[in-house]
Amino acid sequence: MKIYDAIIIGAGIAGLNAAASFGEDKEVLIICKENSWDCNTFYAQGGIAVPYDEEDIQVHIEDTINVGATLCNREAVEILCRDGRVAVDDLIDRGFQFDKGEDGTLHYTKEAGHSRARILHAGGDASGRCMHHFLMQENQHALLYNSTVTDLLIEGEICHGVRVYHKGTFRNYYAKNTIIASGGVGSIYKYHTNARSISGEMQGLILEKGGKLRDMEMMQFHPTVFIHNKGARKQLLTEALRGEGAWIVDEDKKRFLFEYDKRGPLSPRNIVSSSIFDWKKKTHKQVFLSLKNFEKEFFKKRFPTIYFNMKDLGFKLPADEIPISPAFHYAMGGIETNLDGKVLNFKNLYAIGEVASTGVHGGNRLASNSLLEGLVFSKRAVDNICSSKFNFELKVFSQEEEVLVKDGDKVLKDELRELMWENAGIVRKRSKLEQTLQRIDQILEGDIGKLLRLRLKTSRKIVKSAIYRQESLGAHYILN
Numbered sequence: 001m002k003i004y005d006a007i008i009i010g011a012g013i014a015g016l017n018a019a020a021s022f023g024e025d026k027e028v029l030i031i032c033k034e035n036s037w038d039c040n041t042f043y044a045q046g047g048i049a050v051p052y053d054e055e056d057i058q059v060h061i062e063d064t065i066n067v068g069a070t071l072c073n074r075e076a077v078e079i080l081c082r083d084g085r086v087a088v089d090d091l092i093d094r095g096f097q098f099d100k101g102e103d104g105t106l107h108y109t110k111e112a113g114h115s116r117a118r119i120l121h122a123g124g125d126a127s128g129r130c131m132h133h134f135l136m137q138e139n140q141h142a143l144l145y146n147s148t149v150t151d152l153l154i155e156g157e158i159c160h161g162v163r164v165y166h167k168g169t170f171r172n173y174y175a176k177n178t179i180i181a182s183g184g185v186g187s188i189y190k191y192h193t194n195a196r197s198i199s200g201e202m203q204g205l206i207l208e209k210g211g212k213l214r215d216m217e218m219m220q221f222h223p224t225v226f227i228h229n230k231g232a233r234k235q236l237l238t239e240a241l242r243g244e245g246a247w248i249v250d251e252d253k254k255r256f257l258f259e260y261d262k263r264g265p266l267s268p269r270n271i272v273s274s275s276i277f278d279w280k281k282k283t284h285k286q287v288f289l290s291l292k293n294f295e296k297e298f299f300k301k302r303f304p305t306i307y308f309n310m311k312d313l314g315f316k317l318p319a320d321e322i323p324i325s326p327a328f329h330y331a332m333g334g335i336e337t338n339l340d341g342k343v344l345n346f347k348n349l350y351a352i353g354e355v356a357s358t359g360v361h362g363g364n365r366l367a368s369n370s371l372l373e374g375l376v377f378s379k380r381a382v383d384n385i386c387s388s389k390f391n392f393e394l395k396v397f398s399q400e401e402e403v404l405v406k407d408g409d410k411v412l413k414d415e416l417r418e419l420m421w422e423n424a425g426i427v428r429k430r431s432k433l434e435q436t437l438q439r440i441d442q443i444l445e446g447d448i449g450k451l452l453r454l455r456l457k458t459s460r461k462i463v464k465s466a467i468y469r470q471e472s473l474g475a476h477y478i479l480n
């Protein structure tokens, strides 16, 4: 029986960079659902935040903590910003090309919540796609795609590997270490910007195995999303647009955001999202992203993904205003880990990237800090694994699995997405949260498949955490 040094669940930036950090001499298996590019990393637009220079490290730390609304773990943030510069320089040394300005030096842009320009980008607004492509080209390890991890083979505090569903059959894969890099929870919300494969099942599984999730009420809603395209994944309009001059206006061209915060469109995401929500409700007016400050040729070169995607949807940019709405975007909360990515309560199980909660984002993520988190904490987890002398006797598990999907699950899944959007979304009410909790419990008692059950468990934790936190804080906005 083959025993890998590590199994990595997920082929986004966290999973692929973990694989790269192992080196060729280790036996590593990466597993992902669907195609390797169906991940949030691939869709990241704006770029990666990184301290501009030595002096900026402290400022980046403070910006992250300010936006994180008192919930950040300072130590985690210090690691993110200190190791972040090293991680990005390492990526550049490995051959990755960030965009450069006309003078040939790296071009840094600004996004909301950052007190200076410190976002590096690639391919204009195709930063994630370029990074994913680079990491895939660099990858030396086995990658099993079209494969869903349905169980963690855990006994006591030890994880022996994973059970995988692939082309109609289940198979167990064994490893000395297992790293969960499966991303956030997008698909449990009706409107979201995430890849199809991102559905929060691993978070539910961790709960069933006795692990902990932290800060699950902290869900980030991106303020500028075009939600009228077909398909579950909605069209994001990156924060960098506002950083470089886009306005948010209503039907009367009023820049109403200044009535909520003096930073206007450059306020942190939670403020912009809840202000748009409130303005729409109060005035019954549509809200738009106005790009009129951009010159056409510059716009096409700097934001080609948005230019062409929106062209396909009938918009002529930058002339046309785009109707926008907030949509679910990013999970600050996740599987509770220590600063080396080790999942609490287990000996050889790690979680990195968006699925994890090290406390680095607190109650609200500073824009473009998540790709950086993926790079920094994947490396730390691998360093920890490589320096650890933990040994155990491997146990063989049955390959039998429960039914993954049952008749009727699709309808209930859609109901859950609607409930989560309406009641556990941008603005929450206690009574609605309580009703949602009751309905989730009712569905959980029914005859449902395992994948839906795991989504429901994750959703339940979001709702319970939202009920538990009585005051609005960070991304959690509650009206009693």
Ligand SMILES: Cc1cc2nc3c(=O)[nH]c(=O)nc-3n(C[C@H](O)[C@H](O)[C@H](O)COP(=O)(O)OP(=O)(O)OC[C@H]3O[C@@H](n4cnc5c(N)ncnc54)[C@H](O)[C@@H]3O)c2cc1C
Residues within 6 Å of the ligand: 009, 010, 011, 012, 013, 014, 015, 031, 032, 033, 034, 036, 038, 039, 040, 041, 042, 043, 044, 045, 046, 047, 048, 049, 127, 128, 147, 148, 149, 150, 181, 182, 183, 184, 193, 194, 195, 197, 198, 199, 201, 202, 236, 329, 330, 352, 353, 354, 355, 367, 368, 369, 370, 371, 372, 374
């Ligand atoms: C549209 C968009 C734009 C963004 N822009 C930015 C940006 O500009 N800057 C920034 O810093 N952040 C940005 N973000 C956030 C950032 O992209 C993500 O937080 C980050 O890429 C997450 O990386 P990850 O490796 O943790 O997970 P992902 O890249 O989401 O990868 C998750 C992987 O896990 C796999 N997986 C999931 N469940 C299972 C399972 N059960 N079995 C097997 N495999 C599984 C998936 O197939 C996938 O391969 C953006 C996000 C979106 C959606």
